[in-house]
Amino acid sequence: EIVLTQSPGTLSLSPGERATLSCRASQSVSSGFLAWYQLKPGQTPRLLIYGASSRATGVPDRFSGSGSGTDFTLTISRLEPADFAVYYCQQYSSSVRTFGQGTKVEIK
Amino acid sequence: QLQLQESGPGLVKPSETLSLTCSVSGGSPSPNSHHWGWVRQPPGKGLEWIGTLYHSGNTNYNPSLKSRVTISGETSKTRFSLKLTSVTAADTAVYYCARHGCVNGVCYTWYFDLWGRGTLVTVSS
Numbered sequence: 558e559i560v561l562t563q564s565p566g567t568l569s570l571s572p573g574e575r576a577t578l579s580c581r582a583s584q585s586v587s588s589g590f591l592a593w594y595q596l597k598p599g600q601t602p603r604l605l606i607y608g609a610s611s612r613a614t615g616v617p618d619r620f621s622g623s624g625s626g627t628d629f630t631l632t633i634s635r636l637e638p639a640d641f642a643v644y645y646c647q648q649y650s651s652s653v654r655t656f657g658q659g660t661k662v663e664i665k
Numbered sequence: 666q667l668q669l670q671e672s673g674p675g676l677v678k679p680s681e682t683l684s685l686t687c688s689v690s691g692g693s694p695s696p697n698s699h700h701w702g703w704v705r706q707p708p709g710k711g712l713e714w715i716g717t718l719y720h721s722g723n724t725n726y727n728p729s730l731k732s733r734v735t736i737s738g739e740t741s742k743t744r745f746s747l748k749l750t751s752v753t754a755a756d757t758a759v760y761y762c763a764r765h766g767c768v769n770g771v772c773y774t775w776y777f778d779l780w781g782r783g784t785l786v787t788v789s790s
Contacts, residue, residue, distance in 0.1 A: 592776035
């Protein structure tokens with residue numbers, strides 16, 4: 558099973574700032590088979606990024622994903638109020654799909 | 666617009682069976698293409714993939730739950746269900762149903778591109 562470790566656990570930032578979220582895998586995630594999701598209380602989880610760097614339909618271009626192998630990053634270039642949420646990475650390189658433990662982006 | 670909605674008891678007694686249904690509505694669920702799954706989130710913890718129902722009817726389960734899980738679906742592909750037997754307090758979680766995404770018209774069991782809002786199931790006597 559591939560274990561995903563996200564850091565930091567919590568990111569305290571102000572609107573307009575840049576957010577950089579990390580997802581590190583315990584073994585190589587082949588072909589960039591990594592996705593990012595946004596979760597907000599009471600709302601449906603939202604797919605942001607798949608294939609490590611491809612934005613899902615309707616996702617603003619301030620969200621970008623990068624990385625390969627064992628190190629992946631989600632960047633939010635300029636935080637908007639709607640972006641304060643919890644973000645999870647998920648790998649689909651192995652037959653057992655696993656998620657990271659999440660990074661909370663909170664308003665400073 | 667396609668929507669997923671989980672339904673089922675919010676409280677289950679220890680050692681009993683948790684049963685949830687996911688209803689697909691609001692559009693064509695592409696019955697011959699998409700695959701469907703269940704994910705859960707225990708309170709204060711991260712997400713855990715439970716299993717996947719292929720459009721063929723085959724399944725793939727998380728090994729940690731495999732002995733207790735059954736995911737099945739109706740042939741119309743407008744509903745699919747989750748059963749988890751012999752539950753304990755550790756199975757208390759928000760349970761989500763979700764749809765696996767497609768790339769260039771080919772559907773895989775990779776990431777989830779559409780989710781339900783989730784339903785909290787508490788295991789307690």
